[in-house]
Amino acid sequence: MGKKSSESADKKQQVKKVEIRKVIKQKKRKRKVRKVIDVFAAIVVFGCFAAAVGYPLVNDMVSVNHLTGEEPIGDVRTTDVSGEDAVEPTEETSVNNYEIITVDNDDVFKGCMILVNENYPFKNGNDADIVTLYDEKNESYSVSGMEIGLQSEAVEPLNNMLNAFYEETGHNDILIVAGFRTLEQQQALYDEDLERTGLDTSTLVALPGHSEHESGYALDFSLFFDDGTSGDYDGTGDYEWIDEHCADYGYILRYPSDKTEITKIQYESWHYRYVGKPHAYYIMQKGICYEEYMEEIKNYSADSPFEIVDSDGEAYAVYYVPAETEKSVTYVPLISDKPYTISGNNSDGFIVTIDLKEKRELVSYTTPAEDITGITTDEYGNVVTNSKDDTMGITTDEYGDVVKNDDEDSGSFETTTVPAVG
Numbered sequence: 001m002g003k004k005s006s007e008s009a010d011k012k013q014q015v016k017k018v019e020i021r022k023v024i025k026q027k028k029r030k031r032k033v034r035k036v037i038d039v040f041a042a043i044v045v046f047g048c049f050a051a052a053v054g055y056p057l058v059n060d061m062v063s064v065n066h067l068t069g070e071e072p073i074g075d076v077r078t079t080d081v082s083g084e085d086a087v088e089p090t091e092e093t094s095v096n097n098y099e100i101i102t103v104d105n106d107d108v109f110k111g112c113m114i115l116v117n118e119n120y121p122f123k124n125g126n127d128a129d130i131v132t133l134y135d136e137k138n139e140s141y142s143v144s145g146m147e148i149g150l151q152s153e154a155v156e157p158l159n160n161m162l163n164a165f166y167e168e169t170g171h172n173d174i175l176i177v178a179g180f181r182t183l184e185q186q187q188a189l190y191d192e193d194l195e196r197t198g199l200d201t202s203t204l205v206a207l208p209g210h211s212e213h214e215s216g217y218a219l220d221f222s223l224f225f226d227d228g229t230s231g232d233y234d235g236t237g238d239y240e241w242i243d244e245h246c247a248d249y250g251y252i253l254r255y256p257s258d259k260t261e262i263t264k265i266q267y268e269s270w271h272y273r274y275v276g277k278p279h280a281y282y283i284m285q286k287g288i289c290y291e292e293y294m295e296e297i298k299n300y301s302a303d304s305p306f307e308i309v310d311s312d313g314e315a316y317a318v319y320y321v322p323a324e325t326e327k328s329v330t331y332v333p334l335i336s337d338k339p340y341t342i343s344g345n346n347s348d349g350f351i352v353t354i355d356l357k358e359k360r361e362l363v364s365y366t367t368p369a370e371d372i373t374g375i376t377t378d379e380y381g382n383v384v385t386n387s388k389d390d391t392m393g394i395t396t397d398e399y400g401d402v403v404k405n406d407d408e409d410s411g412s413f414e415t416t417t418v419p420a421v422g
């Protein structure tokens, strides 16, 4: 999301002539209608005053045209979810304030917003954008091995976050012990656990294909101190800073203590997931889990987008576009000519995020304190603390079985045998 990719240059931007012709026809028709409306308005509403005030109003309204038609009604371009996201506005888009791009339906399974869990397996086996964290990291943290990988777009935000944490607290002892995992590695961890327990299924390791680590957007933290000792990362004390600020860098605490019934994963103080900035901010402020957010976002369409104002007062428009079921591509309407990103949701559609490049008053998305447990907020609505003391235990389901934990590695991390790298 938002990354500059040289691949996009290779993507053929095929303009469909037939559709373009339709588009031109529709535009001509629209312009006629608009002219009639404009003339009518000019006559009826106080002559000069209407011409001065009414016309710009009518023009502005074009940006909220209904976009429910079968055929695209804007400029048609072909792109890829992982491709170059920022659109160079053309004369046409600046007149209409939007265009339509076509997205391959396979891209439903790609992008930083994909929801991977028990119900939605990770399907996109393409690891082309995974980079080695050891090569990309800064000095503010360590990695447990040179093989720890992460999606490239999530690296700079991570570096910035841990650098800010270091500057704020003086701690450079965060150790990243897990990142990207291949299906084979997940399978190996799973098999290992079965062997260890002698059981048929694992209650500790996520089923291969269903671990968020396979997406390359998830990380596990541990601690490694200067004196060579180590500790578990529990997100308390100085480390609370991370939960308070991770959303500013597009990261969320993926498995919060009060959402285990939805995530089906026990509270994991050490597992962070990159989803992009405005989304992370809303999720962390509202105190919801990612499953809930991805459900909520489906209520917003291009016709009525969701506006999120982030911690800097930057406004974003967010909406869901269901994937076409009858075709191999989906027409994704853009409601603005501003920079945008598109990510699949890993099941049935796409999430469009448009950076409106507009400043707003800060908005508090925090749910009233009585509605949730364990989250405290300050006067700006920022999450101050998560109460964690009651959540360190294993979570069990209604049968008393241990709810599965996908973070076996953080438990098996051995300080004596796994030295910090970098």
Ligand SMILES: [Zn+2]
Pocket: 178, 213, 218, 219, 220, 270, 271, 272, 406, 407
């Ligand atoms: Zn994890």
